[in-house]
Amino acid sequence: xxxxxxxxxxxxxxxxxxxxxxxxxxxxxxxxxxxxxxxxxxxxxxxxxxxxxxxxxxxxxxxxxxxxxxxxxxxxxxxxxxxxxxxxxxxxxxxxxxxxxxxxxxxxxxxxxxxxxxxxxxxxxxxxxxxxxxxxxxxxxxxxxxxxxxxxxxxxxxxxxxxxxxxxxxxxxxxxxxxxxxxxxxxxxxxxxxxxxxxxxxxxxxxxxxxxxxxxxxxxxxxxxxxxxxxxxxxxxxxxxxxxxxxxxxxxxxxxxxxxxxxxxxxxxxxxxxxxxxxxxxxxxxxxxxxxx
Amino acid sequence: xxxxxxxxxxxxxxxxxxxxxxxxxxxxxxxxxxxxxxxxxxxxxxxxxxxxxxxxxxxxxxxxxxxxxxxxxxxxxxxxxxxxxxxxxxxxxxxxxxxxxxxxxxxxxxxxxxxxxxxxxxxxxxxxxxxxxxxxxxxxxxxxxxxxxxxxxxxxxxxxxxxxxxxxxxxxxxxxxxxxxxxxxxxxxxxxxxxxxxxxxxxxxxxxxxxxxxxxxxxxxxxxxxxxxxxxxxxxxxxxxxxxxxxxxxxxxxxxxxxxxxxxxxxxxxxxxxxxxxxxxxxxxxxxxxxxxxxxxxxxxxxxxxxxxxxxxxxxxxxxxxxxxxxxxxxxxxxxxxxxxxxxxxxxxxxxxxxxxxxxxxxxxxxxxxxxxxxxxxxxxxxxxxxxxxxxxxxxxxxxxxxxxxxxxxxxxxxxxxxxxxxxxxxxxxxx
Amino acid sequence: xxxxxxxxxxxxxxxxxxxxxxxxxxxxxxxxxxxxxxxxxxxxxxxxxxxxxxxxxxxxxxxxxxxxxxxxxxxxxxxxxxxxxxxxxxxxxxxxxxxxxxxxxxxxxxxxxxxxxxxxxxxxxxxxxxxxxxxxxxxxxxxxxxxxxxxxxxxxxxxxxx
Ligand SMILES: Cc1cc2nc3c(=O)[nH]c(=O)nc-3n(C[C@H](O)[C@H](O)[C@H](O)COP(=O)(O)OP(=O)(O)OC[C@H]3O[C@@H](n4cnc5c(N)ncnc54)[C@H](O)[C@@H]3O)c2cc1C
Ligand code: FES
Ligand code: FES
Numbered sequence: 001x002x003x004x005x006x007x008x009x010x011x012x013x014x015x016x017x018x019x020x021x022x023x024x025x026x027x028x029x030x031x032x033x034x035x036x037x038x039x040x041x042x043x044x045x046x047x048x049x050x051x052x053x054x055x056x057x058x059x060x061x062x063x064x065x066x067x068x069x070x071x072x073x074x075x076x077x078x079x080x081x082x083x084x085x086x087x088x089x090x091x092x093x094x095x096x097x098x099x100x101x102x103x104x105x106x107x108x109x110x111x112x113x114x115x116x117x118x119x120x121x122x123x124x125x126x127x128x129x130x131x132x133x134x135x136x137x138x139x140x141x142x143x144x145x146x147x148x149x150x151x152x153x154x155x156x157x158x159x160x161x162x163x164x165x166x167x168x169x170x171x172x173x174x175x176x177x178x179x180x181x182x183x184x185x186x187x188x189x190x191x192x193x194x195x196x197x198x199x200x201x202x203x204x205x206x207x208x209x210x211x212x213x214x215x216x217x218x219x220x221x222x223x224x225x226x227x228x229x230x231x232x233x234x235x236x237x238x239x240x241x242x243x244x245x246x247x248x249x250x251x252x253x254x255x256x257x258x259x260x261x262x263x264x265x266x267x268x269x270x271x272x273x274x275x276x277x278x279x280x281x282x283x284x285x286x287x288x289x290x291x292x293x
Numbered sequence: 294x295x296x297x298x299x300x301x302x303x304x305x306x307x308x309x310x311x312x313x314x315x316x317x318x319x320x321x322x323x324x325x326x327x328x329x330x331x332x333x334x335x336x337x338x339x340x341x342x343x344x345x346x347x348x349x350x351x352x353x354x355x356x357x358x359x360x361x362x363x364x365x366x367x368x369x370x371x372x373x374x375x376x377x378x379x380x381x382x383x384x385x386x387x388x389x390x391x392x393x394x395x396x397x398x399x400x401x402x403x404x405x406x407x408x409x410x411x412x413x414x415x416x417x418x419x420x421x422x423x424x425x426x427x428x429x430x431x432x433x434x435x436x437x438x439x440x441x442x443x444x445x446x447x448x449x450x451x452x453x454x455x456x457x458x459x460x461x462x463x464x465x466x467x468x469x470x471x472x473x474x475x476x477x478x479x480x481x482x483x484x485x486x487x488x489x490x491x492x493x494x495x496x497x498x499x500x501x502x503x504x505x506x507x508x509x510x511x512x513x514x515x516x517x518x519x520x521x522x523x524x525x526x527x528x529x530x531x532x533x534x535x536x537x538x539x540x541x542x543x544x545x546x547x548x549x550x551x552x553x554x555x556x557x558x559x560x561x562x563x564x565x566x567x568x569x570x571x572x573x574x575x576x577x578x579x580x581x582x583x584x585x586x587x588x589x590x591x592x593x594x595x596x597x598x599x600x601x602x603x604x605x606x607x608x609x610x611x612x613x614x615x616x617x618x619x620x621x622x623x624x625x626x627x628x629x630x631x632x633x634x635x636x637x638x639x640x641x642x643x644x645x646x647x648x649x650x651x652x653x654x655x656x657x658x659x660x661x662x663x664x665x666x667x668x669x670x671x672x673x674x675x676x677x678x679x680x681x682x683x684x685x686x687x688x689x690x691x692x693x694x695x696x697x698x699x700x701x702x703x704x705x706x707x708x709x710x711x712x713x714x715x716x717x718x719x720x721x722x723x724x725x
Numbered sequence: 726x727x728x729x730x731x732x733x734x735x736x737x738x739x740x741x742x743x744x745x746x747x748x749x750x751x752x753x754x755x756x757x758x759x760x761x762x763x764x765x766x767x768x769x770x771x772x773x774x775x776x777x778x779x780x781x782x783x784x785x786x787x788x789x790x791x792x793x794x795x796x797x798x799x800x801x802x803x804x805x806x807x808x809x810x811x812x813x814x815x816x817x818x819x820x821x822x823x824x825x826x827x828x829x830x831x832x833x834x835x836x837x838x839x840x841x842x843x844x845x846x847x848x849x850x851x852x853x854x855x856x857x858x859x860x861x862x863x864x865x866x867x868x869x870x871x872x873x874x875x876x877x878x879x880x881x882x883x884x885x886x887x
Pocket of ligand 1: 031036073103111124168770
């Protein structure tokens, strides 16, 4: 049995927001429960109220709309991994990341909204969403705000959401066809493993086969996902080749080194990120392995 | 079974050498097999044990009055409530069912709460007050063996020593072409059987009857009888389907606590460990520090090995003395060595107890002796298969303990086949 | 805490009972409904011993608050055999030696069932992925994968025969 709390199951977003605004005491939102239920069981949290989002079907949708891809906060990892738009092309990194979370059971329950609000440094959707330059839409009774994910995540396990707010949706601008994405995760084993390091890569090809833009987001090497800016700058305007790959890999490793300083995991991660980076870049653009066009 | 009255094996067995369905298979695939935690009885109570949070302390007093007053609580028992002997252990009776004098590890059982429901149980647990005086603790066996270390069981911390001596190691070392000395350390390992410890006890027709997840029902029965101070004929232990053990369910877990609770309350009592409690309370694989010296001649033939093994058995002996003896006996591996000096120590510390686990001391030394063989092969420029084949036991060979191997010895064939398979899989390419 | 009215379909039968909403689906199945085939190995989503199917998808019943499963179609291991006849997956687990201690078995079988219901001809990789949320400490998984493969072949043959 979990610690005492009152359980609420609002039928609409409006009702949920009303409950959150009006209930006295501490409250927690329940989505898939894969982070919340273990925390309740351990006694890490003992809210007075638990507000379940399970009836809010509207938050389970994925839409393409006016140049944006919009994902409801209750979309599960399994749904992301199966959604046709994410199976190939530029958004593949989302499906790849979703498919590497936990095991099938956790993927069937866990949600994108929970992954974001839980804000674990090893949260696997955070690097891809960072690379996609995602924004979050956060609702409260009588209003909402939209802010970039990068500003929303404030530290390990911390975001700037208020207890009476609900993360309703995540969106990001559509990418051109000539963009490709990949996600590579290093865990201690293949499944049910928390990321030790991860890298989400998006490479947008420009005219003449050059890299018009590269976006590289690292997971589990800082309190929140970080962009490998040095490597991104160095790739811009150049043609992918094995030599360029090695330059980029070295720059990514430097970013990891700067971020981790003298933390105990630094020597391992500095080295290990090289393999992760090579794999991710080659998956995003095979010319990093072979040169050619 | 088709056994014969004259004791001879039947010409054709209905089971040996054939694939047979498991007797309990159908129940397990349909979910109808009743594991211990699946059992319930009319009027059943629930039990949980309060465990120590410090590794070494003198226990002064346990105040359970407030816990007893929690509505729904049937009883809170401490060491004083144990009618018989408050010490159990398969080899050495050194482990209390409920601590009476001294706490020796984090996770030592202090007080047993019995209640009508889980909420009352949880509430009562948090009402118990434990008064103790912390003592300096020791977490490494080397420190524990040193002079002046806190004595965990009254005397020195060396629980047992095994020595195996054959031939003259020191002279052999002088004649050797290659000598390799290394230190190997192996870690503590949790069995992590998928089913946490669980049991249900009730007094049935005057018999304390315990259905329990265990590998050792006969031993359990003896211990429950001793702890309750009653004859073994009044205790019945029924092994439930057991969700893995791997050696870790050879020791006492819930048995004596459940026996006590059922005997005293006269009601059925169930106790199920959480995964966390299972990890905290159960015995582990012995972490070992192994100093290993091997010597061979120019052909790679072993002349001598000298081994010192120190095993950390934690707070209680459990199967430690036997495990460390087994480690010593197998320290030469499957190789014939004319000159041997092996010493193996089983040492108390304030770490979690280490006991039996698959291989029983052998995996630890295997890591050492096989690493040594590779290093010797490297030093002499020999192929790792060759050096092993040159030294491995054959029928007629003599082990370090003087046992002559008269019948089948499978190591040569095993190496030959492993090599053939590795070749087939292309695993040896570029390795020679 | 006021009880929650838990209405759902469990193994094809409707259930309707009051539950404390702080209890997990696992507790309601095991304690209120007596369906003890669903096991608890860790209580935190790591082992898959508590796997049940919610609307056909495997989930860990230890991570689901009971009221969250209200209105769902729930399948536990007790609902896999039909009228006392073992399901081909159950038969295959027995034949392939995929059952040892049996504690992981109910969860494994449900994970396998969810796979084969969706993908009747899975690759070995798909089988491994399907059971990757279920720990087995006894078998080493090889025979479990073999059993699922065997079950898939049998089911395909049964299909073909119809
Ligand atoms: C066995 C296991 C393995 C795991 N492996 C991984 C892994 O490999 N990678 C990984 O990234 N994660 C992993 N996780 C963590 C977890 O599954 C994810 O973080 C998941 O995304 C959480 O989503 P949820 O819907 O279950 O969130 P919940 O547990 O329901 O909620 C998590 C937190 O977010 C809040 N919240 C949820 N939704 C909203 C919302 N819409 N608005 C406002 N607040 C909200 C909750 O109040 C809570 O604080 C694992 C978990 C388990 C149990
Ligand atoms: S008990 Fe639910 S996953 Fe282990
Ligand atoms: S058969 Fe024992 S855990 Fe799988």
